[in-house]
Amino acid sequence: MPYYVITYDVSEQRVNKVRKILKKYFVWVQNSVFEGEISLGKLEKCKQELLQVIDQREDSIYIYKVHRLTDLDKQVIGVEKEFTDNFL
Amino acid sequence: MPYYVITYDVSEQRVNKVRKILKKYFVWVQNSVFEGEISLGKLEKCKQELLQVIDQREDSIYIYKVHRLTDLDKQVIGVEKEFTDNFL
Numbered sequence: 001m002p003y004y005v006i007t008y009d010v011s012e013q014r015v016n017k018v019r020k021i022l023k024k025y026f027v028w029v030q031n032s033v034f035e036g037e038i039s040l041g042k043l044e045k046c047k048q049e050l051l052q053v054i055d056q057r058e059d060s061i062y063i064y065k066v067h068r069l070t071d072l073d074k075q076v077i078g079v080e081k082e083f084t085d086n087f088l
Numbered sequence: 089m090p091y092y093v094i095t096y097d098v099s100e101q102r103v104n105k106v107r108k109i110l111k112k113y114f115v116w117v118q119n120s121v122f123e124g125e126i127s128l129g130k131l132e133k134c135k136q137e138l139l140q141v142i143d144q145r146e147d148s149i150y151i152y153k154v155h156r157l158t159d160l161d162k163q164v165i166g167v168e169k170e171f172t173d174n175f176l
Binding site: 008032033061067077078 | 121167
């Protein structure tokens with residue numbers, strides 16, 4: 001299953017809505033970054049939900065995909081953050 | 089050459105210093121994201137410089153690496169941002 005890193009730069013008024021959607025599909029790993037392994041079908045569903053809440057002229061979401069988690073190496077400098085439910 | 093996506097969550101007092109370092113090695117593609125292709129040697133140099141300016145107990149930098157750019161697929165929802173020099 002493909003592995004995804006999602007990054008975003010979204011206006012303050014809409015960022016919580018975007019996070020709530022992303023939290024259903026991915027893990028929140030840094031202030032503007034989510035990660036996770038999901039099927040293509042679920043990714044499409046997630047994208048449709050995101051399109052309903054963002055302003056495409058202002059907001060920016062990048063979906064990075066690798067075919068397998070093993071294709072991606074991750075190094076951490078400083079704190080490795082992970083946000084739990086009580087942040088939303 | 090490996091391809092990198094760098095994401096960061098750094099305190100306001102230090103974020104400009106981090107961006108100035110990253111801009112020497114990568115392209116600034118989203119508010120908290122840089123991308124680029126560099127040698128292992130240059131990556132180590134970049135990491136050493138970052139370690140001099142961040143507070144490792146508070147700040148967080150993730151370095152995602154794929155072996156080749158072709159291993160990484162990128163989809164954009166909304167705006168594809170790229171920051172030029174006048175932002176620093």
